[in-house]
Amino acid sequence: MANSWRRERWDSLRLLTPNWQSRLPGLRYDGPDPDGYMTMAEVIEFIEHFAKVSRAPVRTGVNVTSVRPAGDGYQVTTSHGEIASRTVVIASGACNQPAVPPLREAVPASVEQLTPFGYRDPGQLPDGGVLVVGASATGVQLAAELRRSGRPVTLSVGEHVRLPRTYRGRDVLWWMDASGVWDQRYDEVEDLTRARRLPSPQLVGTPERATLDLNALASAGVELIGRWAAVRDGRALFSGGLRNVFSLADLKMERLLGTFDDWATAEGHDAEVGPPERFAATRVPESARLQLDLGSGEIAAIVWATGFRPDYRWLDVPVVDAKGRLNHEGGVAGRPGLYALGLPVLRRRRSTFISGIEDDARAVIDHLARYLAVRR
Ligand SMILES: Cc1cc2nc3c(=O)[nH]c(=O)nc-3n(C[C@H](O)[C@H](O)[C@H](O)COP(=O)(O)OP(=O)(O)OC[C@H]3O[C@@H](n4cnc5c(N)ncnc54)[C@H](O)[C@@H]3O)c2cc1C
Numbered sequence: 001m002a003n004s005w006r007r008e009r010w011d012s013l014r015l016l017t018p019n020w021q022s023r024l025p026g027l028r029y030d031g032p033d034p035d036g037y038m039t040m041a042e043v044i045e046f047i048e049h050f051a052k053v054s055r056a057p058v059r060t061g062v063n064v065t066s067v068r069p070a071g072d073g074y075q076v077t078t079s080h081g082e083i084a085s086r087t088v089v090i091a092s093g094a095c096n097q098p099a100v101p102p103l104r105e106a107v108p109a110s111v112e113q114l115t116p117f118g119y120r121d122p123g124q125l126p127d128g129g130v131l132v133v134g135a136s137a138t139g140v141q142l143a144a145e146l147r148r149s150g151r152p153v154t155l156s157v158g159e160h161v162r163l164p165r166t167y168r169g170r171d172v173l174w175w176m177d178a179s180g181v182w183d184q185r186y187d188e189v190e191d192l193t194r195a196r197r198l199p200s201p202q203l204v205g206t207p208e209r210a211t212l213d214l215n216a217l218a219s220a221g222v223e224l225i226g227r228w229a230a231v232r233d234g235r236a237l238f239s240g241g242l243r244n245v246f247s248l249a250d251l252k253m254e255r256l257l258g259t260f261d262d263w264a265t266a267e268g269h270d271a272e273v274g275p276p277e278r279f280a281a282t283r284v285p286e287s288a289r290l291q292l293d294l295g296s297g298e299i300a301a302i303v304w305a306t307g308f309r310p311d312y313r314w315l316d317v318p319v320v321d322a323k324g325r326l327n328h329e330g331g332v333a334g335r336p337g338l339y340a341l342g343l344p345v346l347r348r349r350r351s352t353f354i355s356g357i358e359d360d361a362r363a364v365i366d367h368l369a370r371y372l373a374v375r376r
Contacts, residue, residue: 037205068316095308106231122149128300137200139305169274182350246282
């Protein structure tokens with residue numbers, strides 16, 4: 001139970017969503033720190049508590065090795081035997097494996113490579129410089145932690161979502177929630193494919209509610225370089241387009257903050273929150289390096305913070321596309337009786353987060369119940 005939070009996360013991780021937002025069907029956070037961010041131990045406890053109070057018949061430690069069509073249902077093979085089922089809900093998660101680009105093959109053996117699944121704390125890495133690849137939630141958090149440990153850190157930055165931790169005195173995720181941005185439905189989102197692939201926001205949950213954007217990292221001494229494009233003759237080559245990448249992220253953040261301001265005015269909330277704020281543009285380094293010699297010893301380790309992907313190798317039903325993504329329409333997969341939950345923007349923008357499950361589960365299970373009723 002809570003397997004991914006128990007085994008696949010680094011030691012210092014806290015949720016980036018505030019405690020009051022960690023809700024599961026029928027369970028609200030009722031501890032002493034609603035605006036804080038859960039540690040991994042607290043997340044595990046929260047999920048274990050949910051299993052207890054929901055009294056769901058959970059069987060733990062069972063690995064599903066195959067699900068395949070059988071008759072008008074499914075045959076499920078598990079590490080504990082066979083199950084025949086008329087319906088199946090795939091809730092195996094969206095982040096089962098780190099997504100690492102093929103560039104990793106060209107990295108010399110002298111450089112240690114890690115993914116967030118293997119990373120626990122800075123002490124585990126060899127002495128020397130670290131290249132963190134990817135500047136979304138995982139990358140910025142690990143770059144900050146590694147820099148604090150005293151190492152030289154270089155961060156390779158591609159497309160990213162910049163957000164301040166707080167805006168007008170409230171957590172930025174309060175604004176997402178209250179303004180209805182997170183409630184936008186999947187069939188209202190303009191470019192759904194893109195929305196589902198959007199990187200996680202540059203946020204960290206710390207007791208100080210600190211903003212962890214690229215300016216904060218640069219001020220802490222992290223060197224920012226462009227997107228990693230290729231390896232040639234043992235040299236890593238990076239894109240020179242940092243200025244564009246930064247201004248796009250700044251622009252999108254400004255637009256989102258503008259949406260919040262419009263909502264606050266229209267709904268009469270201006271008096272309850274602080275005055276509108278605007279943030280300094282992301283500072284472009286005077287001369288971002290375009291190459292790193294991976295054989296020089298400058299970089300002792302690479303941390304791939306390039307995202308995660310699901311693992312459907314056990315799913316013997318033709319509903320997974322060539323890129324390894326499940327085909328579904330709001331959680332209804334392309335074969336009768338097959339459903340999904342817990343995927344990015346499954347039915348709403350909030351589906352990506354723990355708090356998204358409640359509404360999604362109701363809608364998907366309604367569909368499932370109707371399907372069974374009709375068949376009966
Ligand atoms: C690094 C990281 C940080 C995150 N931080 C936040 C956050 O701050 N706030 C937030 O709301 N969300 C966060 N998320 C997103 C978070 O993972 C989801 O909101 C939530 O965990 C989804 O729950 P889930 O049960 O759908 O998937 P998961 O938590 O991934 O659980 C899926 C489970 O299915 C199991 N499984 C997979 N395949 C099989 C199989 N074949 N047989 C048996 N079991 C199987 C897995 O072992 C796992 O236990 C984060 C994600 C990551 C990767």
